[in-house]
Amino acid sequence: MMLSATSRFPSLRAQRCGKVFNQRRFIIGFVRNALGLDPPPSPDDPTPENRFHPWDQSPVGDLRERAARIRTLARCPVTGKEINYTCPLSGIPTHHSREAWEQDKQYHQSKKYEILKKVNIYEHDLRSGRPFPEFDFPQGQDFDRTVNMTNWDLFFYTRQFYSMDTEFQLAAVTKMLSYPISIASVLHQFSPYSLNPKGPVTLEGLKSLAALRYTLYPLENKTISSTKDRPMRIFILGARAEAQLPGHVWKQLQYLFPEQMFELHFVGPECLLNKEKHQYVTSSTPVVKRVDETISFVYHTDFFHVLHEAQDFFPYDPYLDVFFCFHPGFGAPETSASWLNETMKGLLETKCAIFTTGFNKADLLRDVDAVKDKYGKEVDVLMEPVKNVFGSTKWELNDMNPQEVYQFNMYIAGFRGKRYHAIEV
Incomplete structure (x- = not known):
């Protein structure tokens, strides 16, 4: 009895079956893509059911x-x-x-x-151990592509991030990116925050932002002052979690301003953490960490007013310097004394823009009102308190009150020390 070629050579039969299988899989994949169908879900994909445990x-x-x-x-x-x-x-x-x-x-x-x-x-x-492809962030920004800063979805799409189709992916990524992209959304020329009366930005706020954008977009300026030859300094006061973010996360800020170099100055006694010992480090001199030639971190493990009085940051330049305070607690009973005296006085003396965020609207309003009550007419409001477009979407819990939930950087506002007009005598 004669045997067929496939019977005599099982490997040949397997190869043919494999080719047929691959062809069918290719055809199914082609049809699925053509019809815009999603691939079948993996049992490891996060769902409210498989992620719920008391x-x-x-x-x-x-x-x-x-x-x-x-x-x-x-x-x-x-x-x-x-x-x-x-x-x-x-x-x-x-x-x-x-x-x-x-x-x-x-x-x-x-x-x-x-x-x-x-x-x-x-x-x-x-903590599930699943793959996190959403953390594979895109690199540089092409000059011929415009970033849309309207919301997280359009930002991710126009920056060509991994497609975040679930609330889990969005929560994980927005918690990390909320800090750099909140800064970028205020400074960017396509900021989602418009001028009063339709938006929260005041006339004084437009002046401060115009000065900063003059530096951030040099190719649009016919003349550039010879004094603008240093990196833009972004001061982050009371830095904690934001100072521990990896360099590639903060690099997403620099990608949005490819012509500009940045120095991120983290200021505060909890800004420098030894991750191996889980202890905060104190240094009498600034600790510098360079990500690349366009962005570097400088850690100052003391309070801002101490460094300000020592003139460590002088001179300040409203075109090159901006301050951010994430959830500072200006008006919180336990922290207001450390903020509203020498530190706030020094901040207002810089005449540079200061932006602050809160865990919720009440938290931010309390902080802004505390500054206004203390310093009154010495303050110019730059941005009225408003919902932060790039706040974290991940819900957090207060362990001392488990019914109190919040999101990082949910609301944002801005102010600065008042600039007085020159008066002829």
């Missing part, structure tokens, strides 16, 4: 520890006693007992548990 039973050790910390620090909003009950809807410890949880009508009517559940699943997703 924190006190979490497979992640540090979230079990965080649940224990909440039980130790927080108090039940109904009874005022310690927290011993984990909300079954959010998976986060919230009340003293099930009875207290059931009696908390405000908690259930407001559906606070829905946001708390997002906190839960976002934290589990970050």
Whole structure:
């Protein structure tokens, strides 16, 4: 009996089957792309179902520890006693007992548990060990491509970021990029913040931004002052988490202004962390870390007013210097004294633009009102408090009050020390 070629040579049959399979897969893939169909989801893709675990039973050790910390620090909003009950809807410890949880009508009517559940699943997703292709950030910006700063979606699209199709990807990336892109959105020529009355930017704010943009877009200026030969300095006061972001994250700011060099000055006793020892480092001299020839980090482990009085940053230039304070707590009882005295006095003396963010609207309004109340007519408002277009979309939790949720850089505002017009005598 004669055997067929494929029977006598199994490898040949396998090759033919493989070719057919590859052809079918190519055709299916072509049709799927042509029709705009998404590939079938992977079982490892994050979903609210596979990322939900009660924190006190979490497979992640540090979230079990965080649940224990909440039980130790927080108090039940109904009874005022310690927290011993984990909300079954959010998976986060919230009340003293099930009875207290059931009696908390405000908690259930407001559906606070829905946001708390997002906190839960976002934290589990970050610790899930899944691939994070969304962290593969794009490199330089082509001169013939315009960046759209209207919102996160259009920014990601026009910058050619990885397509972020889920809330998990968006939360992970926006938390990191909120700091550099919030800065960029204020300074950029296509800023989403327009002039009053339609937008939050005041006339004085337009003056300060025009000066900064004069430096940021040199090719659009016919003459450039010979004194503008140093990098633009961005001072970040009270720096903590933002000072620990990797260089490639801050590089996304520089890509938006390819003609400009930047120095990021992180100022504050918690701006320099030894990650191996998990301790903050103190240095009597600035610590400089260079990312590349266009951007560098300078860490100052002292308070701004100390460095200002020592004239370490002199001279200031409104064309080249700008200040950002992320969640500073100007008006918070526990931090207002350290901000509103010598530090704020020195900040206003610089006459440079100062922008500040808050965890929510009430937080930012409290900070802005505290500055106005303390310094009154010595302050020019540059930007009225407004929702930050590039705030983080990831929900965070206050462990001392597990029903208090917030997002980093949710609101933004701006001010500076008043510039007085020259008066002829």
